[in-house]
Amino acid sequence: QKEVEQNSGPLSVPEGAIASLNCTYSDRVSQSFFWYRQYSGKSPELIMSIYSNGDKEDGRFTAQLNKASQYVSLLIRDSQPSDSATYLCAVTPGANNLFFGTGTRLTVIP
Amino acid sequence: EAQVTQNPRYLITVTGKKLTVTCSQNMNHEYMSWYRQDPGLGLRQIYYSMNVEVTDKGDVPEGYKVSRKEKRNFPLILESPSPNQTSLYFCASSARQGGNYGYTFGSGTRLTVV
Numbered sequence: 001q002k003e004v005e006q007n008s009g010p011l012s013v014p015e016g017a018i019a020s021l022n023c024t025y026s027d028r029v030s031q032s033f034f035w036y037r038q039y040s041g042k043s044p045e046l047i048m049s050i051y052s053n054g055d056k057e058d059g060r061f062t063a064q065l066n067k068a069s070q071y072v073s074l075l076i077r078d079s080q081p082s083d084s085a086t087y088l089c090a091v092t093p094g095a096n097n098l099f100f101g102t103g104t105r106l107t108v109i110p
Numbered sequence: 111e112a113q114v115t116q117n118p119r120y121l122i123t124v125t126g127k128k129l130t131v132t133c134s135q136n137m138n139h140e141y142m143s144w145y146r147q148d149p150g151l152g153l154r155q156i157y158y159s160m161n162v163e164v165t166d167k168g169d170v171p172e173g174y175k176v177s178r179k180e181k182r183n184f185p186l187i188l189e190s191p192s193p194n195q196t197s198l199y200f201c202a203s204s205a206r207q208g209g210n211y212g213y214t215f216g217s218g219t220r221l222t223v224v
Contacts, residue, residue: 043215102152
C-alpha cells in the first residue's frame with residue numbers, strides 16, 4: 001500500500017502565526033520524506049527533506065518525522081502571505097517511485 | 111542555470127492525433143520521471159527512467175509511451191490521445207533513482223484533448 005494522506009484544507013492562518021501541516025503514510029518501509037511547495041499554476045518546488053526520526057530545521061521551516069507513527073509534519077513559523085500555496089508531502093520506499101499526497105492548501109491572511 | 115525544460119507549455123489537440131511532449135534536463139541527472147496532476151488526485155507517476163535505455167511503468171502508464179535514448183531527454187508520447195488524458199503534466203529529474211535526492215520539476219504542460 002502506497003497511500004500518502006494529507007488534509008486538503010484549506011488551512012488559514014494569520015500572518016505571523018505558525019502553520020502546521022500534517023501527513024501520514026502507509027508504507028512502513030518508506031525511507032525518505034519530502035515537502036514540496038506548489039504555487040497556483042506552477043511546478044512543485046522542494047523545500048524540505050528528512051530521512052531520520054526527529055526534527056530538521058531550515059530557516060522558518062521545520063520538518064518532523066516519526067516513523068513509528070508513520071507521520072511527518074511541516075511547521076512554518078512567522079507565516080507570511082507569500083507562504084500561501086499548496087504543500088505536497090512525498091515519500092519514497094527506497095525503490096523507484098516517489099509517492100505524493102494530494103496536498104494541503106495554505107492561506108496566510110495579512 | 112540548472113533546469114528541466116518542457117515543451118510545449120500549453121497544448122490543445124483532438125482525440126486520436128499523436129503528440130509528443132518534450133523534456134530535457136541539463137544537470138546530468140540519471141533519473142527522470144513523468145507525472146500527471148489532476149484535481150483531487152494529486153501527482154501520479156506515469157513512467158520513469160533510471161538511465162539511458164532503461165524505462166519502466168509508474169502507476170498510470172496506460173495510453174502513454176516514453177523513450178530515453180539520451181541522458182538529457184525523456185519525451186512523453188501519446189499515440190492516440192483521449193479526453194481522459196486532459197491534465198497537467200510534469201517532467202522531473204533527480205541525481206539518483208527513487209527521488210532520494212529530491213526532484214527538480216519542469217514548468218509543466220497543460221494538455222487539453224477535445
